[in-house]
Each structure stands twice: as C-alpha cells, then as structure tokens.
Amino acid sequence: MAQSIGSTPGAAKKGLLGALSGDQVFKGFTACFAIGILLLLGSMFILLWQESGPSIEKFGWGFLTSAQWNPVLENYGALVAITGTLVTTAIALAVAVPISLGIALFLAEIAPQSIRTPLGVAIELLAAIPSIVYGMWGLFVLAPLMSDHVQPAIASVFGFLPFFSGPPMGIGMFTAGLVLALMIIPFIASITRDVFLMVPTTLKESAYGLGCTTWEVVKDIMIPYGRKGIFGAVFLGLGRALGETMAITFVIGNAHRLSLSLFAPGNSIASILANEFTEADTDIYLASLVELGLVLFAITFVIIGLAQLWMRRMVGTGKKG
Amino acid sequence: MAQMQSKSRRVNTNRMIIAVSTLAALFGLVMLVWILSDVAIKGMGAINWAFFTELPAPPGEEGGGLANAIVGTLILTVVAAVIAIPFGVMAGTYLAEFGSTTKLGAATRYVADILVSAPSIVIGMFVYLVVVAPSGNFSGMAGAIALAIIMIPVVTRTTEEMLRLVSKEMREAALALGAPYYKMMFGVIYRAAATGMMTGIMLAVARVSGETAPLLFTALNSPYWMESLNEPMANLTVTLFNYAMSPYEDWQTMAWGAAFVITAAILILTVTSRLLLMKRKRT
Numbered sequence: 001m002a003q004s005i006g007s008t009p010g011a012a013k014k015g016l017l018g019a020l021s022g023d024q025v026f027k028g029f030t031a032c033f034a035i036g037i038l039l040l041l042g043s044m045f046i047l048l049w050q051e052s053g054p055s056i057e058k059f060g061w062g063f064l065t066s067a068q069w070n071p072v073l074e075n076y077g078a079l080v081a082i083t084g085t086l087v088t089t090a091i092a093l094a095v096a097v098p099i100s101l102g103i104a105l106f107l108a109e110i111a112p113q114s115i116r117t118p119l120g121v122a123i124e125l126l127a128a129i130p131s132i133v134y135g136m137w138g139l140f141v142l143a144p145l146m147s148d149h150v151q152p153a154i155a156s157v158f159g160f161l162p163f164f165s166g167p168p169m170g171i172g173m174f175t176a177g178l179v180l181a182l183m184i185i186p187f188i189a190s191i192t193r194d195v196f197l198m199v200p201t202t203l204k205e206s207a208y209g210l211g212c213t214t215w216e217v218v219k220d221i222m223i224p225y226g227r228k229g230i231f232g233a234v235f236l237g238l239g240r241a242l243g244e245t246m247a248i249t250f251v252i253g254n255a256h257r258l259s260l261s262l263f264a265p266g267n268s269i270a271s272i273l274a275n276e277f278t279e280a281d282t283d284i285y286l287a288s289l290v291e292l293g294l295v296l297f298a299i300t301f302v303i304i305g306l307a308q309l310w311m312r313r314m315v316g317t318g319k320k321g
Numbered sequence: 322m323a324q325m326q327s328k329s330r331r332v333n334t335n336r337m338i339i340a341v342s343t344l345a346a347l348f349g350l351v352m353l354v355w356i357l358s359d360v361a362i363k364g365m366g367a368i369n370w371a372f373f374t375e376l377p378a379p380p381g382e383e384g385g386g387l388a389n390a391i392v393g394t395l396i397l398t399v400v401a402a403v404i405a406i407p408f409g410v411m412a413g414t415y416l417a418e419f420g421s422t423t424k425l426g427a428a429t430r431y432v433a434d435i436l437v438s439a440p441s442i443v444i445g446m447f448v449y450l451v452v453v454a455p456s457g458n459f460s461g462m463a464g465a466i467a468l469a470i471i472m473i474p475v476v477t478r479t480t481e482e483m484l485r486l487v488s489k490e491m492r493e494a495a496l497a498l499g500a501p502y503y504k505m506m507f508g509v510i511y512r513a514a515a516t517g518m519m520t521g522i523m524l525a526v527a528r529v530s531g532e533t534a535p536l537l538f539t540a541l542n543s544p545y546w547m548e549s550l551n552e553p554m555a556n557l558t559v560t561l562f563n564y565a566m567s568p569y570e571d572w573q574t575m576a577w578g579a580a581f582v583i584t585a586a587i588l589i590l591t592v593t594s595r596l597l598l599m600k601r602k603r604t
Contacts, residue, residue: 026503030415033408034429037477040470041432044447051450102345110339111346119346121595126353128591130531132558133580136565137356140363140573182352189349213335236438243440245534246562270442270534277446277538290446297443304438308431 044297052291054284063291069256069272076288078295080256084173084266085296088248089241091177091262096185097234103185104192109214109222120193127186135250138179143170143251146178151263166261169253174262176252180241188237195229195314196222229314235307239300245270269296357584364581367574377544377560380569387579389546393555394583396547397461397540398530401468406522408469409476414506416477417484430481433474444470445535453539461547461554464540468529475528479521483514520594527590531583533558557583 049056055063055076066077107120147170158164199222207217223230253265254275269292280286371386378385412429420426445467452463487510495505511518536542541553542560557579564576 023502026501026506027415027419030411030419031425033412034415034420034425036408037412037429037433037436037474038425040473041436044443047447047450048443099345099348102342103349105338106342106346110342119350121592122353123349124595125588125591126349126356128527128587129356129584130533130558130587132531132533132561133356133360133584136561136576136580137359139565141359182356185349185352213331215335215338216331218338239438243438243442245440245442249562250565270440273442273446274534274537277449278541290450293443293446296440300438300440301435304435305431307438308434 045294048290048294048297052287052294055287055291058284059288063288064295067258071282071285074282074284076284078269078292080258081267081269081272081292082295083258084252084268085242085270087173087262087266088177088180088252088268089238091174092180092184092241093234093238095178095181096188096237099181100185100188100192100233100237101230103189104196105218107189107193108196109218120190123186123189127190130246131183131244132246132250134179134183135247138175138182138247139171139250142179143175146170146175155263162260163262166259166263168263169265171251171253171265172263173252173266176248176266176268177262179247179251180244183244183247184237184241187240188233191233191236192226192230195226195233198229198314199225226314228310232307232309232311232314235303235310239304239307242303243270243296243300245274249274269293360577360580360584363574363577364579364584367578368581372575372578376546377575380567380572385575387555387557387560387575389543389555390557390560390579391582393461393540393543393547394530394557396550397465397468397536397554397556398526400462400465400550401472401529402522402526404465404469405472405476405525409473409525410480410511410518412473412477413480414484416481418502418506430478433477436470436474437478440534441467441471441532442534442537445538448535449538456551458551459539459541459553460551461540462550464536464554464556465550467535467539468532471529471532471535472525475525476522479524480514480518483517483521484510486517487513516597516600520598523590523594523597527587527594530590531558531587533562537562 059066059076063076064078064082066075067079068075068077069080070076103123107116107123111119147168151164151168151170151174155164155168203221203225204217207221212220248268249271252268252271254267254271255265256267256272257264259266273289273293273296277286277289280289371384372388373386373391374388375384375386376389377387412433416426416430420429448463448467448470452466453459456463491509491513492505495509496502500508536556536559540556540559542563543553543555545555547554561576561579561583564572564579567573
C-alpha cells in the first residue's frame, strides 16, 4: 500500500514540478540497480556460453556423455564430473533430509520453549561455518575415522555389493557426500523449521483438541500444510550441495575415473574447476572447463528456480491461512 | 485417521518419533561442538604473536605468520562491501518502494534469490573471464568484485525486507510535510530501518569472508605484502586451502590457525547481528 504513494503520479501532482520529476528520477535510479541484477545473471550465462564455444563446437552433445578427460590428447568429457556431483549430492541428501526434518520438528514442536531459541541459534551457527572449514575438518578428522572404523565396518556387512568394495581409503565419494550432508543439514533444518512455524496455531490446536498425538498433528496437519515449503527447503539444500566446492575438493580424492564403489576417489564438477582451472594452458582445455561450469550453473539454476517457486507458493498460502 | 488404532500403539508411535527427532537435534548439537572444538583446539596451537604480525615462512622453517593473508582478507572484504552495499541497497530500495507490483520487481526478486544460492565457483569463473583474462593478471580487485557479486543479492533482499517493516504512517508523515521521495528515504526510512539493514550487511560480510572458491581464479594468493589491488593478493581462505593440502606439518598447523581465525570472526559477526536483530524486535 505504502509503495503506491510514489509510483502514482496523481498523489504528487499538486507538488512542484521539480519534486515530481525528482521522484521519478529517484525511482529510475533505483530501477537501474534492479536491472543490473538481471543483467548480471544474463551476462553470466551468455559469457559462459561464448567462452565454452570451442569445446561445444568440438565435442557437441558428446561432451556430456564422454568419460574422457585427457589434457595430453586434448579430449574432454563431463561424464565423470557430472556423475561425481550427482552421486555425492545423492548421498548428502539421503543422509541430510531425514536428520534435518527431525531437527526442524524438534525445534518447532517438541522442544521445551526455553531451549528453542538457543538450539535454533546453534543450528544457524552450524550453517555459518565456512565450507572450507568443513572440508578441512573432513580431511583431517572425518577421513581417518572413516578409513579406520566406519568403512571397514560397512564393508564387512555389505562388502559383497559393488558399491562398498575396494580399499577403505577414507577420502572418496562416500566421505565427500557425508561432509556435504553435514553442511546442508543446518540449512535445510532452519528453513523447514520456519515452514513448520508458519502452520496456523488454530489448526494445530484443533487437532490437539480432538485428541491427536504430536506425531499425528505433524503427519496430518503440519506436513501437508507445509509440503511445498519443505520441498523448497530440500531443493535449496540440493542446489547448495550441487555447487559446493571447497568441502568436496578436500575429501573427494580427485581421481578422474568412473567407479561403482562409493569408497573410490572421484571428482565433481566443482572440484575439477577448483583444481584445474588455473592450470588450463590451452584454449580447448579452458573452454572445456568453462563448459563444465556452464553445465553446473544450468543445473543449479533449474533446481534453485524450482525451489524458489515452491517457497513463494508456500508463503502465498501461509498469508492466506 | 481412517481406521481406529489402539491408544497405546498411537502413544508408542508418538514416543518413538519424539525420541528420533530429539536424537536428530542432539546430533546437530554434537556436530557443532565437535567441529568447533577441533577447530579451536588445533587452531589455538598455531596462534601466537607472530601469526598476526609476520609473513609466511617457507616449509620447514620455524616461525612465520599469516599477517599478509589476514590483512588481504580484510581488504578484499571491505572493497567488496564498498561495491556491493550501495548497489544492493539501491536495488533493495527499488524492490521495496516501487517494485511490489511491477514485472521488473518480480523478476529481480526471483533472480536475486537464485543468485544467492548460485555456485560461488561459477561466479569466480565469470569474474576470471571478465576481469582477469582481459587484463592478463590475477588481482585483488578481481577477487573483491567476485565477492561483491556474491554480496549484492544478499544485501538487496535483506534491504527490501527491512524497508518493508517501516510503518506506512512514517512515510505518509514525511510525504505530507512535502518531502520529495528521495529525502523521505534518506532522512526517515533508511534511518528507521538502519539496524535491520546493518544486520543484513553484517551477515553478507560474514558469508563472503569465508568464501574460497571465488578467490581461487581471481585474487589467487601471494606470500608477500600487497602493494596494490592490481596484483595477486594474499588471503586467509586460499592460504588455508593451499596449506591444508600441502604435505608439510607446520603448514597444516598454520591452516588450522587460519581456520580458527576465520571461524571465530564469522561466528562473532553472526551472533552480533542476531543480537542486534533481537534487540530491535524487543524495542
């Protein structure tokens, strides 16, 4: 409502001509910066597309399905990197989503009022720790733990599956996925908590009044009500995980090959970029790396775009209810 | 809901879910304590006077510090903030004041939200292509620009949110006195929203000061003091990365020290901004 004051010329018509045009100038001035943000995104796409030209021209769509990555023969493909990114992200989501929902539920509905705020702050602090610290902690603390205890234990039970075969090295896709999970848990948990808190109290209280248990209220009222928001939170976490660089680069092992085993070292799009971009000495090498970046950008753009769409709908229904 | 379940079974399911959810929260808390205590214990070992005052020593040599990297990170963050804050505040002003119903407003809001979560390494790559490649050398300026691009959408969206919290009556009072729109904004609305905008800026600063990926191809790193923004610039995060990945134990210790300094600074910024926000809500 307040916003319409400046945008309708009628409201200010009585004023001096100078004041009126001054308002329009101010509006136009601020609009330039808003347009600037749109241009920023647009120019990122266009530039990445342009600069990956040599690679797109040489390899075509085959770039996405080729497992080659050979700077000597100048033959590049994205399959290993894309697989690594998807596998680590899948592990991260499988671990992070149930735990995040548990935390969100605890913070929103179960915890005693007195510890909700401090615990909420603690979870948000976890989200504020920079990703490079997670990566370093993963390399020096988690990886040795994985190779000495966790991976041998998993291998002794599920070792007959190809996914858990091979030497327990500590670093590799499995550990990278776990570090990623740690990173996105606080992120998904705090958004989901906010979504749960948007559920109208009257709805919950009427269910409690009918004799529902906490779990029944959660299952039949809160989750259906916040479904879009929860999906949005998970997808935002997914977007984060896909593009995360430092946490992964430390622990993924940087091996350029495909392997069925999750214990094997691998590479993700982001970790290849972090390790090789400054070393690219030929045009086609650089172009291939830029194309990898373009692929990553396009994937995350779609995922985050969807997430934002759902979050918006959630906020919309939240306001109506 | 359809079929009646026995009461004890419902109560048991409920207890189980509560237990699982409590365990999840406990897990989060344990991880926070675990990671922070590792960083604090291992980091403290590297912290001494030389850490803050001396240049890095070659591997194997005693002593040395990360003074240039600490100053470099401060410079990069400040320059990024100087670029991003005016940009973000103006764009946020458009969204809050004029962009509620316009197509430009909706599009900008959407794109800003996407940019907030965009992979920072791609932003680094973009700045490499725009700034570093044409100029022919890595530079602190390029690093600051990359960080600024990450800050802008954050500042934009928090500014918008905070401006929307300022009451309609305050605007009407200013306009009724005949103030032009920009005077109302600068004289009244920004002041009313100052605390909130400040917290948004602090959170954005906290976020970029821990960023590594966008600096890898822009500011790069350097073992020396910086002389201008046109040369590779030492910074804590890339130094941390290089040192932690190195085979030298004393460098790895230094990396823990760097991790401690960065984490402490970011957590202090985050907690302070939260306290500011809570105080504001109470008054």
